[in-house]
Amino acid sequence: MTGLDARLGRLLEGRKDKNRFRSLKEYDTSPESNLVDFSSNDYLSLTSSSSLRQSYLSRLSSTTSIFGSTGSRLLSGCTPSHSSLEKRFQEFFNSPSALLFNSGWDANVSFFSTVPQSTDWVIFDELVHASVHSGLRASRVPLDRRIPFDHNDPQSLEDVLKRITSQGSSTDKSTVFVAMESLYSMDGDFSPLPSLLDTLERFVPRERQCVVVDEAHSTGVYGEQGRGIVHALGEEASENRRGKGRVDIRLMTFGKAVGCSGAVLLCSPTVRSFLINFARPLIFSTALPHSTIIALECVWDVLQSEEGDQRRLSLMSLSSYVHSLLDQLLSRIPPAVLHLPPDPIIPFPQNSSVLPSKPGSPILGLLTPTPHALSAFLLDRGFIVRPVVPPTVPPGGERVRICLRAGMEKTVIKRLVDTLGQWAEMKLDDEKQVRAKL
Known part of the structure; x- marks a missing residue:
């Protein structure tokens, strides 16, 4: 055993002593x-859907390219199939634009590591996904401008907003980002989105807000044809607003109810272009393979059906x-x-x-x-x-x-x-x- 193995082994033993040791399990x-x-x-038990399986195999048999995308989106991986799927998501979710990612983790890290700038504030639910924290650690946002609020607590959000707005001036141009989920994966509880958005509205002008809602656990499950909770509440920012449109960014992931892999970030065309230029997980990752793009098209046919x-x-x-x-x-x-x-x-x-x-x-x-x-x-x-x-x-x-x-x-x-x-x-x-x- 090398010195490195011995040192790492001691750290693993410490985790075992605390009953926190993890290992891969096969069932x-x-x-x-x-x-x-x-x-x-x-x-939604889609991974065992016989109709989905038949549809997928049928499309595979009539498609010439079914394996790798052969490169990143900036190289050879931006195919008509990828662009067509993004267009479908843009229309389905009533979003100004859409950008595919290889995972929800990549999407959150890409957004939070690049979009918030050093003079901005990022306020987040204390139980928000770990990928948000990883993105923020790689961002330019100082630690004292990243502030949690108590889980699902509008009063706690109000306290944070009072504190940061008291520090600003009438000419402050910084953006206040608020990050939360629509459905949380540990307690299985929903975010009180309307109350949280009402609270934000009382303290921060709309032009200085950027609300980011992670719908990883609600994609496909809630709302009309599975469009998610934000859409169901009429809170999505869109060119054709149905409601208040106070949620600027939505993350919809495909590894849970959708039964596939990947994710789509629903955002403005400007944010989309910014991520294409600055988000390293997108720039340096091979794009989703054609087999996944085909699977996602088939899944959405099912989600939009009886x-x-x-x-x-x-x-x-x-x-x-x-x-x-x-x-x-x-x-x-x-x-x-x-x-x-x-x-x-x-x-x-x-x-x-x-x-x-x-x-x-x-x-x-x-x-x-x-x-x-x-x-x-x-x-x-x-x-x-x-x-x-x-x-x-x-x-x-x-x-x-x-x-x-x-x-x-x-x-x-x-x-x-x-x-x-x-x-x-x-x-x-x-x-x-x-x-x-x-």
Whole structure:
């Protein structure tokens, strides 16, 4: 073992001592394995859609180029297929323009490392994606001008805005960037977007705002034909505004409900051109391969069809069902053993024709001090439910995360909740035995 290996090995041992060690896991989820995957972000079960598979294979058979794009977008990778897909997204999401990226991570890093300048402010929800933080660390924005606000808390945002606006002058031309997500992946809770945007509007003139909403976990799932929550609320900035249009930048990713890979940043033509000129992840990465471009075209055909509507309705029905079961179970279990995060804020107007006031979430974070033990217990009984521990979540936020998919049967969900109950009862019995020995 080299000196480097020895030094790194000691750091890894330290992570093991803290129960934070990570390793790659392989699971056989074929029908013969009897394992049910509750960890996948394939919310609409599109990866197993037979109609999507047939459509994809049909298009592949009639396409001459199906493999690599052969270069970056600035070299040989800007093909008519890439441009056509961007045009489709621009129209579908009602955006002034659109720019493809190889991943949501690349898109966030590209934007936040280049667009905010040294005199700007970047205010962000404390639980925003890690890629936003990575982008900001590579940016020119000083550390004291990057400020978090408490998760989903309009009052905390107001406090931050009061502080920074009191430091400015009437001639201040800096831009105030506000970064948040529409649906958060650890608690499965929604951002109260209208309230946050109303708060911003009271303190910062519209011409100095740039609101960035990451819709990674809502793309394809919410809104008309899966256009997302910002579109459903009429808050997207567009040339043909339907509503207030207070969200300037949207990130829609393809690795979750869409079942593919890649992402698209919805923005102004100027921001698009700026990123093409300055964003290193875009400039120096080979463009998405033709096979992915074809897959995305096929997926959007499904999302815009009756099948897409049915899958979204099925997912919402399953979300309502699992919450009803968990409410019954957790009412008789001490929170110290197992509990859900506090009820999320109801963020959407009652009169929304596209979003119910409290839409269901496919993500449930079940908090427990022993997530590894619970995950192992569930795996032994046929359920893949992964533990989430620090540094992914703060200390004290350890949990297992349950993700629903539209193709699941209610009987399987019932079995999972029953098994959670068995584990909780076992924990309570163990605690009683310990107390009896004292």
